[in-house]
Amino acid sequence: MERIRRREGRETPQAWRIAERVNIARDEARRPSEDGTLTDPECIAALDGVSSGDSTEKIEGLTPGQFAVQVGMEALKDAAKLSDPKEVVPFVSRRLREALGPYTLTTTPSFVFAAFFPNFGENGMIIRVADCSYLIDGVGDNPGLAIDRLKSKDRARRLREEIEQGADVDALLANDPTRPRMRALTKDIQPRLANAPLSGNDTIFDTYRYPVMNGHDVPEDLVEYIEVPKGASSIILATDGYPPQSLKPSLAETEAALKEIRDRDKLAIGDMLSTRGVMPENIDDRSYIRIVRA
Numbered sequence: 001m002e003r004i005r006r007r008e009g010r011e012t013p014q015a016w017r018i019a020e021r022v023n024i025a026r027d028e029a030r031r032p033s034e035d036g037t038l039t040d041p042e043c044i045a046a047l048d049g050v051s052s053g054d055s056t057e058k059i060e061g062l063t064p065g066q067f068a069v070q071v072g073m074e075a076l077k078d079a080a081k082l083s084d085p086k087e088v089v090p091f092v093s094r095r096l097r098e099a100l101g102p103y104t105l106t107t108t109p110s111f112v113f114a115a116f117f118p119n120f121g122e123n124g125m126i127i128r129v130a131d132c133s134y135l136i137d138g139v140g141d142n143p144g145l146a147i148d149r150l151k152s153k154d155r156a157r158r159l160r161e162e163i164e165q166g167a168d169v170d171a172l173l174a175n176d177p178t179r180p181r182m183r184a185l186t187k188d189i190q191p192r193l194a195n196a197p198l199s200g201n202d203t204i205f206d207t208y209r210y211p212v213m214n215g216h217d218v219p220e221d222l223v224e225y226i227e228v229p230k231g232a233s234s235i236i237l238a239t240d241g242y243p244p245q246s247l248k249p250s251l252a253e254t255e256a257a258l259k260e261i262r263d264r265d266k267l268a269i270g271d272m273l274s275t276r277g278v279m280p281e282n283i284d285d286r287s288y289i290r291i292v293r294a
Contacts, residue, residue, distance in 0.1 A: 015294035020251045023287045034065035035239050035287040038073045042080035045115035046287045048239040052107040064109035071099045072111050085120045089223050097215035110214040114237045126226040129211045133244045135236040142244035147208040156269035182275045233293050241286025
């Protein structure tokens with residue numbers, strides 16, 4: 001077990017409290033959520049386990065995504081004691097790599113996260129890997145991943161063409177003709193973009209590369225460090241089951257906004273571009289945490 005280099009100086013977390021927290025599985029009867037929410041005094045985080053698709057592999061009774069999230073939560077708690085925020089992601093990556101060492105798998109247990117560390121920086125800091133969202137006093141920068149935007153736009157274009165040719169929206173929801181293409185892109189192309197190093201040659205890899213916690217090194221330039229402004233009074237962290245445009249100052253408002261978006265854009269080809277529609281089996285796990293000054 002590696003030794004943690006602890007901070008010097010201020011050791012008591014600034015006064016924040018959990019106002020609301022939820023973790024909702026898309027289908028609890030079939031599979032518990034692959035999201036996770038961490039509410040340690042020194043680290044508050046939303047984690048999103050990467051789905052393994054149709055894989056039936058299990059690790060200690062957990063799906064690969066669930067296993068990765070459990071390891072990630074424990075590692076983030078310890079990483080909060082580090083002296084340098086830029087050590088957090090390498091530290092957590094090593095922990096996941098060590099945890100996966102005893103297992104031979106065909107899938108890659110992975111997760112992404114957004115975590116608030118009250119003791120990093122002058123007023124606290126959010127560290128983000130990939131597409132979880134945040135709001136600080138109602139404001140956040142949550143563009144998602146470029147590769148997901150590309151896939152979503154491609155899907156929307158193809159479905160609009162289907163509708164223009166007379167296809168029924170409910171029929172497209174029940175049997176989305178773009179699903180095989182989306183699965184193929186996710187399975188065959190996306191893994192090559194995960195944690196790809198920056199080449200500097202303006203290649204497709206430079207445009208669509210993205211970070212993910214999978215036990216491999218995450219390029220430093222893909223990790224976000226978001227300083228919390230002085231005087232901030234509210235922070236929201238959420239997984240991508242809540243699209244950024246649905247995030248509101250309270251959970252009730254967020255759920256209402258999400259429902260309104262889903263009702264208005266069932267195929268997710270309008271202002272909620274997605275790689276899948278909103279049939280119940282396609283709704284993602286979703287987690288939301290709101291913290292406020294104590």
